[in-house]
Amino acid sequence: MKAYTQTQLSLTVNGRSVSIKSAPITRLSNVLREELALTGTKVGCDAGDCGACTVLVNGMAVCACLVAVGQLQGAEVVTVEGLAKSSKIFDRLQKSFLESGAAQCGICTPGMLVSAVALLEKNAKPTETEVMDALGGVLCRCTGYRKIVSAVLGAATQKAALPQPESGGPVGKRLVRLDGARKVLGTDIFGADEWPAGSLILRVIRSPYDRAAFQFGDLRAYVAANSGVHAVFTAQDVPGKNCFGVIAQFADQPVFAEKEVRFRGEAVAAVVGEPEAMAEFNPSTFPVIWTELPALTTIDTALRPEAPKLHENRPDNVLVRGRVVHGDVEAAFAKADVIVEAEFETGFIEHAYIEPEAGFARRVGDRMEVQACTQAPYTDRRDIATILGIEESAVRIIPTAVGGGFGSKLDLSMQPFITVAAWHLRRPVKMVYSRAESIMSTTKRHPSRIRCKAGATRDGKLLAMDVCGEFNTGAYASWGPTVAARVPLHASGPYKVPNYRALTTAVHTHLVPAGAFRGFGVPQGTIAQEQLYDELAEKLGVDRLEFRIQNALDNESATCSGQVMGEGVGIRACLEALRARWQEGRRAASAFNSSAQGPLRRGVGVAGMWYGLCRSSRRAD
Numbered sequence: 001m002k003a004y005t006q007t008q009l010s011l012t013v014n015g016r017s018v019s020i021k022s023a024p025i026t027r028l029s030n031v032l033r034e035e036l037a038l039t040g041t042k043v044g045c046d047a048g049d050c051g052a053c054t055v056l057v058n059g060m061a062v063c064a065c066l067v068a069v070g071q072l073q074g075a076e077v078v079t080v081e082g083l084a085k086s087s088k089i090f091d092r093l094q095k096s097f098l099e100s101g102a103a104q105c106g107i108c109t110p111g112m113l114v115s116a117v118a119l120l121e122k123n124a125k126p127t128e129t130e131v132m133d134a135l136g137g138v139l140c141r142c143t144g145y146r147k148i149v150s151a152v153l154g155a156a157t158q159k160a161a162l163p164q165p166e167s168g169g170p171v172g173k174r175l176v177r178l179d180g181a182r183k184v185l186g187t188d189i190f191g192a193d194e195w196p197a198g199s200l201i202l203r204v205i206r207s208p209y210d211r212a213a214f215q216f217g218d219l220r221a222y223v224a225a226n227s228g229v230h231a232v233f234t235a236q237d238v239p240g241k242n243c244f245g246v247i248a249q250f251a252d253q254p255v256f257a258e259k260e261v262r263f264r265g266e267a268v269a270a271v272v273g274e275p276e277a278m279a280e281f282n283p284s285t286f287p288v289i290w291t292e293l294p295a296l297t298t299i300d301t302a303l304r305p306e307a308p309k310l311h312e313n314r315p316d317n318v319l320v321r322g323r324v325v326h327g328d329v330e331a332a333f334a335k336a337d338v339i340v341e342a343e344f345e346t347g348f349i350e351h352a353y354i355e356p357e358a359g360f361a362r363r364v365g366d367r368m369e370v371q372a373c374t375q376a377p378y379t380d381r382r383d384i385a386t387i388l389g390i391e392e393s394a395v396r397i398i399p400t401a402v403g404g405g406f407g408s409k410l411d412l413s414m415q416p417f418i419t420v421a422a423w424h425l426r427r428p429v430k431m432v433y434s435r436a437e438s439i440m441s442t443t444k445r446h447p448s449r450i451r452c453k454a455g456a457t458r459d460g461k462l463l464a465m466d467v468c469g470e471f472n473t474g475a476y477a478s479w480g481p482t483v484a485a486r487v488p489l490h491a492s493g494p495y496k497v498p499n500y501r502a503l504t505t506a507v508h509t510h511l512v513p514a515g516a517f518r519g520f521g522v523p524q525g526t527i528a529q530e531q532l533y534d535e536l537a538e539k540l541g542v543d544r545l546e547f548r549i550q551n552a553l554d555n556e557s558a559t560c561s562g563q564v565m566g567e568g569v570g571i572r573a574c575l576e577a578l579r580a581r582w583q584e585g586r587r588a589a590s591a592f593n594s595s596a597q598g599p600l601r602r603g604v605g606v607a608g609m610w611y612g613l614c615r616s617s618r619r620a621d
């Protein structure tokens with residue numbers, strides 16, 4: 001990469017004159033965070049897509065990651081840290097965000113606040129549409145936006161943003177979160193926001209193929225030829241066990257692949273150097289030769305008897321199977337008046353949290369400290385100890401705020417690389433994933449293929465259900481065992497199914513590992529089950545909601561695994577609460593059907609009311 005000449009620039013940041021020496025093409029976001037320590041400005045994508053980096057430049061909200069600092073001679077920049085001084089509305093806005101629950105993980109909050117101030121300074125009484133337009137460039141993965149829009153409107157009108165429930169006590173009362181103040185001040189510390197002085201930077205060399213053999217060239221010569229690069233680490237540098245995994249008995253993922261990579265994006269080596277050197281880092285010059293190999297990318301190819309095995313100890317490429325059987329399914333189907341059968345598929349889903357994985361590690365004597373965004377500090381500690389070959393008590397995990405995790409930050413990501421490097425180099429080592437790296441290498445929701453069959457009596461009583469689910473668990477175990485084992489327990493939905501059989505399989509392929517994602521496979525099962533019940537109700541000629549109310553579990557009925565809850569089962573009340581809206585919708589649909597516009601296509605049924613858009617495809621009747 002070309003080294004650019006540095007230029008001296010003067011600008012005003014949060015009311016203070018600053019002079020910076022930087023290459024003119026340096027992103028403003030980098031200058032704010034790295035040079036001026038204003039880490040309230042977040043970086044989610046570095047590409048102008050997420051809006052987390054929004055700041056004011058001469059009063060206009062802009063993405064700091066897209067502004068070259070060379071354009072800013074004499075400009076006035078305001079970040080979230082400067083809003084308190086520069087804007088009279090900010091105090092009200094912060095309070096409104098807290099009261100409305102508009103700052104959840106908080107990673108988008110600075111960008112939202114800056115955009116809201118830009119609007120309210122020009123338009124003190126915006127409409128809802130104007131608020132939505134003004135905030136439209138900032139993405140939030142936690143709130144669903146309603147609370148944020150309400151908070152901005154609330155700040156403008158000086159009314160409570162959202163009505164408080166009349167609970168009179170703590171139950172149902174909206175609470176201001178304990179760590180909320182830090183989020184609306186922009187002072188919360190996320191994974192990329194703090195690092196010790198003198199930290200080295202780590203970059204990972206990843207496979208460009210789903211499956212490949214590889215061979216390194218002369219790594220010593222590579223280090224010697226690249227000034228500022230201190231070391232390259234590979235599998236042979238892992239001091240303990242080159243293996244980790246969130247469920248210990250299934251641990252199978254290497255820190256660095258040995259001989260062969262099992263998914264596109266898998267790490268084979270790490271390069272560590274001084275920040276200036278690593279800013280110029282070009283992975284294409286790294287000495288590695290890849291030999292692409294035929295990859296298994298579908299469940300069907302992976303289950304063929306002649307398929308290559310991903311793991312020695314899993315000869316059929318099956319990670320785990322799940323099973324729940326209750327009653328006599330075949331006999332019940334023989335008695336059923338109506339039977340429906342279908343197959344549903346769902347694909348990979350990326351968690352897409354706004355905060356990419358980030359953190360630093362430092363060796364303290366013979367102990368290791370890791371500060372990173374994580375949802376699971378204790379399993380991190382166990383696995384880091386295994387990787388380094390030291391006692392768990394010698395590992396300290398310091399979790400930062402998590403800018404969205406949704407299950408994926410239960411697994412390790414950058415931590416194994418930075419700990420191996422910091423262990424050997426005895427210097428702090430920092431890593432921040434790029435958005436592409438985050439999407440490429442971290443766990444996803446399991447793609448699924450679920451065949452299911454359900455039968456009922458003519459009067460709408462569910463008799464039996466038969467489920468066969470296959471989950472593409474990717475190259476490594478992660479939370480695959482939990483997903484495959486949990487789905488059979490949930491695939492009947494919250495309904496009475498007296499005869500039930502659910503068999504599931506988690507299958508290894510040469511794809512990115514699938515892991516935890518809100519619900520551990522339950523959404524995939526539910527998408528199939530609820531759509532199947534829609535079809536069953538339709539075939540019975542009964543209302544889809546009434547069919548569910550008729551078959552809903554109650555305190556004394558047994559679940560598909562035979563468990564009787566005894567108390568607290570509220571599904572019937574929930575379904576009954578939908579009745580008025582459901583009937584209203586049915587009337588509207590029927591009026592529409594009989595209008596000149598023709599019949600409504602079948603589609604969003606009760607399943608749609610519950611789950612919004614189901615991203616599944618139906619394969620066959």
Ligand code: FES
Binds near residue numbers: 042045049051063
């Ligand atoms: S838009 Fe700048 S970091 Fe995403």
Ligand code: FES
Binds near residue numbers: 105140142143403
């Ligand atoms: S609160 Fe918006 S991304 Fe988490």
